[in-house]
Amino acid sequence: MRRPCSRCIIQETECTYVASRRGYRGPRVAAISKSKKQQQLRTLQSVTPEYVSKDVAIIGPSPPPYTLLGSAPATQAVDYVPFYAPTMAGVFDSDAFDFGPMPPFAFQASEVPFAQFNPSLPHGYSFVDDGFSFSAPYYSLQLDTLGDVYLDSYYHHIHSAHAFVLPKHFLLRFVEESAIKHLLAAMRWVGSVYIETANSVNAITLFNEAWGLIHKPDVPKDGFLIQAMMVLILGLDGTRQRDRVHKILNDLETTAVEVGINTRIFASLHGQGLPVLEESWRRTWWNLYIIDALIAGVHRTTAFNLYHVPTTVALPCEEDQYQAGTIPPPRDLEQMENSGFLDDIQEFSSFSYLIQCARYIGQMMTARIVGPNDENITRIETLLSGWRLNLPLSKREGLFNGTKLDEMMFQGYMTLHAISILLHQPHSQLDTTPTLTIDACAPNTPALTSSGLNTHTKHAIQSANEITKLITLRVSLLKHTPFFAYMITLASTVQLSWWGLPFVRHDDDVGQRIRLNLGALSKYATVWPSSEHLVGQVKGIAREVYKIKQWQQQQIWPNPV
Structure with a gap:
């Protein structure tokens, strides 16, 4: 030192x-020179709105397509669907959700604390989440x-x-x-x-x-x-x-x-x-x-x-x-990226596999996708499938290590399914009309029968259902990353669009999944105002779709005179 x-x-x-x-681990390497740090900073600050070609490498940085400060600049209208296309752009957009200017906080005293007073504990409090209790020890922190x-x-x-x-x-x-x-x-x-x-x-x-x-x-x-x-x-x-x-x-x-x-x-x-x-x-x-x-x-x-x-x-x-x-x-990232070509499957930390998923978000955001048959979709889907198939057995068998949840693998799967939705939903046959107030999306061509679903529709529905399945794990929702609430909302937009199709039965399982999503969002809403806003949006659309399904049911089985 x-x-x-x-x-x-x-x-x-x-x-x-x-x-x-x-x-x-041996002699220290000389610190990076000031000029090199300045060069990296210039790289971050000088990025331009330029899309990356289909040959972009997984390892190493891609040509930067955005500016550092502020939001991404507007680009000219072209005949392709960018990552943040209108078909999904408003899922968590400020315009769709009216995030607007807010004061720092409204001065409203809390009425329902989420910690329970327990005089038997040194500090007097215990935490209770979803039936799971935790008693925090006292430390003298001055x-x-x-x-x-x-x-x-x-x-x-x-x-x-x-x-x-x-x-x-x-x-x-x-x-x-x-x-x-x-x-x-x-x-x-x-x-x-x-x-x-x-x-x-x-x-x-x-x-x-x-x-x-x-x-x-x-x-x-x-x-x-x-x-x-x-x-x-x-x-x-x-x-x-x-x-x-x-x-x-x-x-x-x-x-x-x-x-x-x-x-x-x-x-x-x-x-x-x-x-x-x-x-x-x-x-x-x-x-x-x-x-x-x-x-x-x-x-x-x-x-x-x-x-x-x-x-x-x-x-x-x-x-x-x-x-x-x-x-x-x-261990190094390069070792991990090259591990699939070695004879023995090397195991890395769960956090490392989550990092891979985050890198796939970058791959998707910089891909130029020109329609439902674009090879970039296939390339990114190959990355997602390869991630799942190349996991070591200990990471593939389940999300629990004994009785303890592997939170990093949980987030890895969460991110993977979200990427799949964002990749396929713009090219699906889901009827986006019921969810326009959530995702402000341009209408797709809705499917008329379940047998006519294209591959993108099936991918989007399956990934949405997998996100909902993560809710069922016997772990307190409030101990997951707060970003999980956004993924639940993303899954809900797909499921609401699917539920709104005429041939989907009123009592179909999709309705139960939406109810489960709403329950999870309501749990997050007890803590986070953003989730309170999300659950209001999803619940409002679910109510409208429910009315439509009831009307459709009455057309099929009218009340006897």
């Missing part, structure tokens, strides 16, 4: 750090008692789905350092949303504190700042603060390249000789990469800019290894 270290420079004290040799509960809530609800912050028992070692005050504040705010509501006075106060700390003029640009901003993005997206999400995401993309967190050397330079901290930095980059991909994929109002940023960051380890701090030597 360099001397003096960054902490001692900030505190203006003598550096007495004794370097640990844990995780040592914060107020209520703040401790909020941090416990963050780790209980969010950490397993987006594990980039240090595991709690490791983070406690840094809790007295000013370098992570903004991170703690952001975590406490997001944790508070699960205990109270986003509009509660406590939540508003915690948000203002986190927002202020992150935007202090003298805040160091480092990995902890990036983590704090990422935590804020998760909360802001769930509370329908889309403008702020875009602002922070743009700042994050720029800061990430400036500090070099997209490079392999960053983890060792800033890991303080701690393998678990080095792993945290790797996970920070890849979680940011995935968040950027999901926001671009489901909202259609941002570009997947980080897809075009060169990266040498090693792949993350398994989740249980990270939580225990037993970090194995990291």
